[in-house]
Amino acid sequence: MDALKRLFTTDEAAGYLGMSRANFYALEIGGKLLNLGWGGKNLYDRKDLDNFIEDRKRAIMKKLHIKHLRG
DSSP, rough: TTTTTTEEHHHHHHHHHTHHHHHHHHHTTSSSSOOOTTBBBOOEEHHHHHHHHHHHHHHHHHHHHHHHHHH
């Protein structure tokens, strides 16, 4: 993938996140990812994908912190 590319197809976006196409669609249906639906294609913004990754990391860190506090 081009490092400067901004919009990804479904397959590219799923690959960027390291997941299957089915899991990727489940995230979209669940409202976790925005499909831009541009020009008859399903397209996803790299910034949204990066935000998804960061949100996921924060959620994991929060769970770990809570577990640690409960000790």
